[in-house]
Amino acid sequence: MAAAGATRGARRLAERLRAEKRLAERSAGTGARTPTGPTVRDLRAWSLPGEAGLILINKPPGLPTHGGPGVERSVVSLLPALSRLLFGGGAEPLRICHRLDKDSSGALLLAQSAESADRVQRALREHRMSRVYWALCVGAPTPPEGILDIPLIEKETPGPQKHFKMALCPRFRVSSDGSVQRFRVSRSAHEAVTQYRTLEKSSGVSLLELQPLTGVKHQLRSHLALALSCPILGDHKYSHWGRLAPQKLPAPVLRSLGIPSPQARSLLLHLHAAQITLQLSPEDPPLVLRCAPPKHFLSALRRLKFSPPSLQDIPLPPDEGSP
The missing domain is CATH 3.30.2350 (Pseudouridine synthase)
Structure with missing residues (x-):
């Protein structure tokens, strides 16, 4: 009796796995895919007042800053959609100004132009950030x-x-x-x-x-x-x-x-x-972003x-x- 019960249990498990596999194959065939990870709505973003071209986001944990092999979603991949959300269609994609590890959360600066990104990166090199x-x-x-x-x-x-x-x-x-x-x-x-x-x-x-x-x-x-x-x-x-x-x-x-x-x-x-804390030039007062x-x-x-x-x-x- 115990052996028969184990056989029935194994058969039900095998049937369930086959059904899941067929469903996955059908989804793959139609291009359907369940999105995973944070979306552009999760990137709480603020334009810095008085600082044209700089955006602060509060990055959620688990979202890589940059893409790579096997990375389905990253801050970089969401930047075009975030640009459209903040500035409307036709807006240039935002740029990453510095690094924040995938598993960390918190403050990350973005720039609307290469010039704005350059100012932040120069401040970082010169220890003004x-x-x-x-x-x-x-x-x-x-x-x-x-x-x-x-x-x-x-x-x-x-x-x-x-x-x-x-x-x-x-x-x-x-x-x-x-x-x-x-x-x-x-x-x-x-x-x-x-x-x-x-x-x-x-x-x-x-x-x-x-x-x-x-x-x-x-x-x-x-x-x-x-x-x-x-x-x-x-x-x-x-x-x-x-x-x-x-x-x-x-x-x-x-x-x-x-x-x-x-x-x-x-x-x-x-x-x-x-x-x-960011001082964009030696003459400017520091910006404190939290x-x-x-x-x-x-x-x-x-x-x-x-x-x-x-x-x-x-x-x-x-x-x-x-x-």
Whole structure:
């Protein structure tokens, strides 16, 4: 009887899979496709008052800035539609001014013309543009605030699941006898400097304010996970070094978030670009541009009983005065 029941169950499963396959083939044949990911309506956009040609968007998490192999939708792919939505038909597509990682959310500047994009990129090169991020991290950094000045280098990880990650390439290391030794930094390494401070901590999670003073790929994620041992909540890439696996959360963190352990694998990255401070020319006063965190970030703050940080309380970079 048990064998017969198992056979019937296997037959029903096979029939369902065949039906799903036929439906997929029919959809492919007619060109029908279910759209996935954020749409142009999700790119909350504002024209900067008094700054013709610059647009601020609050990028949702999970949307890549640029396209690539296997990327169905990106900010770049949505720019023509966003241009039409903001400026009407025949408008020139907007341009990306700087980078924001796929899994991060928050402030991203766009430009209507190559000249406007050039002004922003020149300000970035000349250190007249700075960014502030908020991150929810597993653990609490020691000390609670400081500056990380540790170069980063991209490396292939060991083990059966070969993949590439940014790794620390420190100038100084502590030897087995406790002495500090200086090492020559690889030519392939990138200078990476991050300023951080702890805003709040509880239940094995901390809320950090971060200011990257350089712009290296995955700088904040790798500095927090590898230098401070405080990976960002929802960072499934840097929570383990040698393997690709979902982030494992301690029991107190799971209880505070109100989720079972298996659900942790679907957590989004809790890293948000909250503020951009931009001085378009040395003579101009700085523009202070702020974006509120997305729903998943605010929901985690509520569950952790953290006070949502105020955008108005973000300090400005030195020597830039008031907004």
